[in-house]
Amino acid sequence: MVDYGYEEIEKSLTERFEKQVVKYGGRVAIRALTRSLSYNELNALANRVARAILQNLGESERGVCAFLVEHSEAQEIAVLGILKAGQTFVPLDTGLPPEAMGEILEDSRASVIVTNDENLRLAEGLAGSRRGIVNTDRLGVGFSEDNLHLSISPDQPACLYYSSGSTGKPKGAMSNHRTLLHFIKCISDL
Numbered sequence: 001m002v003d004y005g006y007e008e009i010e011k012s013l014t015e016r017f018e019k020q021v022v023k024y025g026g027r028v029a030i031r032a033l034t035r036s037l038s039y040n041e042l043n044a045l046a047n048r049v050a051r052a053i054l055q056n057l058g059e060s061e062r063g064v065c066a067f068l069v070e071h072s073e074a075q076e077i078a079v080l081g082i083l084k085a086g087q088t089f090v091p092l093d094t095g096l097p098p099e100a101m102g103e104i105l106e107d108s109r110a111s112v113i114v115t116n117d118e119n120l121r122l123a124e125g126l127a128g129s130r131r132g133i134v135n136t137d138r139l140g141v142g143f144s145e146d147n148l149h150l151s152i153s154p155d156q157p158a159c160l161y162y163s164s165g166s167t168g169k170p171k172g173a174m175s176n177h178r179t180l181l182h183f184i185k186c187i188s189d190l
Contacts, residue, residue: 012152012177018043026165033117035080038106049081049114049136051143056112056132057085064160066110068092068126069099069136077136078087078114086150087112088157088174092126094119104162104170123126174189 011019013140025040037045053065067078082089090108092101105126107115115123117137127133154177162170175183 008060008153010178012083012154013158013180014080014152014177015149016181017080018147022131030073030076035063035073037073038122040111042080043147045077045136046080046084047145048139048143048146049077049134050148051082052134052139053081053085053087053112053114054148055143056134057087062088062156063084064088064090064108064110065112065114065134066090066092066105066108067114068094069114069116070118074116074136076120081134081136082114083152083177084148084150086156086174088160090160090162090172091149094122098122098126100170104139105131107162107170107172108160152177154181 004006004146021039021043025043028036028040029039030037030043057063063144065082065138067075067082067089069075090104090110092104092113096104104110110131112132112134113123113127114134116135120133120135123133157174157178158177158180160172160174162172
């Protein structure tokens with residue numbers, strides 16, 4: 001059971017997450033096949049990703065960042081890093097044909113692709129010269145692990161999901177931070 005009331009929905013996902021880091025920092029946040037990450041470790045990695053995104057974009061720019069990673073802890077790090085940078089995330093399914101991913105990138109106007117070593121070659125092909133790339137496996141030590149303290153409204157768009165496009169062109173649907181937190185609360189109260 002997740003410990004929060006409805007007033008907690010009036011925050012951004014990142015603010016809510018950082019509150020959990022303070023409470024449960026040493027506890028396991030993600031347990032994957034290859035490794036486990038504590039809340040502190042996940043937060044530090046996501047902060048580094050966020051800073052790399054902002055270096056690509058400029059700190060005042062708000063927009064969409066795609067992520068192209070397999071289903072693993074890399075996905076949670078990418079999503080949280082994008083949100084901590086104040087951006088909206090759009091997932092790119094590695095099972096889609098590159099043409100479909102290209103359509104999603106164009107329609108969403110994603111300006112950065114967050115990826116890892118496993119998907120870097122595909123991300124480079126999709127990015128061309130028009131989009132930046134953040135490789136979560138190659139961030140180096142130059143990015144701070146401290147929280148960014150950006151002001152992110154619960155009304156700010158958090159994610160943009162696209163349909164498979166099986167009936168034609170993929171269509172996008174957007175959710176804000178409040179909606180996602182409400183969804184999390186509903187499924188965790190079961």
